[in-house]
Amino acid sequence: MIDLHCHLLPSIDDGPNDLAISLEMARTFVADGVSIVACTPHIFPGIYPNTGHEIRYRVELLQNALDAHEIPLRLVSGADIHMMPNFVSGLRTGELISLNDTRYVLVEPPHHVAPPRLEHFFRELIDANYVPVLTHPERLSWIKTGYPVIAKLADAGVWLQITAGSLTGDFGSRAKYWAERFLDERLVKILATDAHDMLRRPPILSKGYEAAARKIGAAEAKRLVLTNPTAILFEGK
Numbered sequence: 619m620i621d622l623h624c625h626l627l628p629s630i631d632d633g634p635n636d637l638a639i640s641l642e643m644a645r646t647f648v649a650d651g652v653s654i655v656a657c658t659p660h661i662f663p664g665i666y667p668n669t670g671h672e673i674r675y676r677v678e679l680l681q682n683a684l685d686a687h688e689i690p691l692r693l694v695s696g697a698d699i700h701m702m703p704n705f706v707s708g709l710r711t712g713e714l715i716s717l718n719d720t721r722y723v724l725v726e727p728p729h730h731v732a733p734p735r736l737e738h739f740f741r742e743l744i745d746a747n748y749v750p751v752l753t754h755p756e757r758l759s760w761i762k763t764g765y766p767v768i769a770k771l772a773d774a775g776v777w778l779q780i781t782a783g784s785l786t787g788d789f790g791s792r793a794k795y796w797a798e799r800f801l802d803e804r805l806v807k808i809l810a811t812d813a814h815d816m817l818r819r820p821p822i823l824s825k826g827y828e829a830a831a832r833k834i835g836a837a838e839a840k841r842l843v844l845t846n847p848t849a850i851l852f853e854g855k
Contacts, residue, residue, distance in 0.1 A: 619823050620654045620847035621647065622717060623698060623724060623753060623779055623810035626821075627676045630668060631660040633814045637683060643813060643821045644684055644691045650824050654692045654851065656717055658724055662700040670715030673697055694718040694851060698753055698812075700726050701733055706746045722749045722777070722850045732760040736767060740776050751777040754812060756784050756796035765796070772805040779808040782826020783819065785833075801833050808850075809842035 625633030628640045647655055657677050660666040677695045684691055696717040699705070708714035709723060716723040723743070727733055743750045755761060755768050755778055772778050783789055784797035800806045809830055813821035823843060830839035 619650075619652045619827065619843040620656075620851065621652050621811050621813075621821070621823050621843075622656045622696070622751075622808055622847050622850065623658050623781075623812045624655050624821065625659055625698070625812070625814045626655060626657045626693070627659050627673070627680055630673075630676060631666045633659065637680075639816060640680060641683065641687055641689065642816055644689045646816065647821045647823075648689060648691050650822055652691070652821070652823055654694065654847075655821075656694050656696040656851075658696040658698045658717075660700065660726070661697045661714060662726075663702060668697065670695075670697065670712045673715055696724060698724050698726050701728065701739060705739070706742055706748070709746075709748065716748070717751070718851045720850055720853045721747060722751055722853070724753050724779070725750045726753045727755075727758065729757070730759045732764050736764075737771065737774075740771055740774070744775050749775065749777060751779050751808060753779050754781045754784070756780050756800060757789055757793045761796050765799075769803070769805060777807040778805050779810050780806050781812045782809055782823050782829075783811070785809075785826045785829035788819075798833060801830060804834075804838075806842060807846050809839070 628634045628637045634640045661668045674695050677693050681693045697715045740750050780797045784793040787794050811821050811823050827843050
């Protein structure tokens with residue numbers, strides 16, 4: 619399996635506090651059957667002012683540490699980027715970063731308030747030849763009223779990523795309901811852990827895959843954790 623949304627880099631956002639936790643998470647990923655992980659720390663101006671350049675450097679450092687500890691996990695770069703002005707220009711200058719330097723980019727909307735001109739924001743990204751990946755829509759507090767527009771975005775070419783833990787009930791019954799609805803309507807493209815640590819939000823993808831397989835079948839569930847992520851990471855490479 620491949621995990622395209624994970625906060626694995628130490629001391630860069632609200633993920634692991636130190637390298638020891640990152641290494642423990644990496645070992646857990648390997649034991650769970652994950653071979654490639656996209657390190658996607660937050661980019662959120664004023665809160666997590668990370669940049670694409672810094673993230674690439676820190677991914678290289680962590681990969682070196684994994685290799686030194688003989689942990690067979692491959693890392694690629696990315697970011698969980700909060701919606702902000704000048705998003706496209708940020709990607710072009712390298713201040714923002716896509717998944718493995720492809721056209722695919724994780725976009726995190728505000729959690730508690732539906733942003734204005736949501737469709738316009740994603741249309742700008744698509745028109746600039748990027749493929750936006752909307753992260754964990756099932757966990758948004760405004761998902762009930764926002765579901766129609768998010769479904770419309772999915773039909774327009776925005777990829778949806780839901781969290782493995784949502785399908786297993788780790789985020790409550792509400793997130794589970796909406797995650798399953800997205801699955802039932804075949805709107806989901808990626809299943810990812812959005813792991814942050816070993817206790818509260820651990821790096822376990824297999825349980826989410828199994829839950830998805832029970833809903834939509836093993837072949838379709840495999841697309842979410844292997845086929846589609848592979849197509850993204852190795853697009854044109």
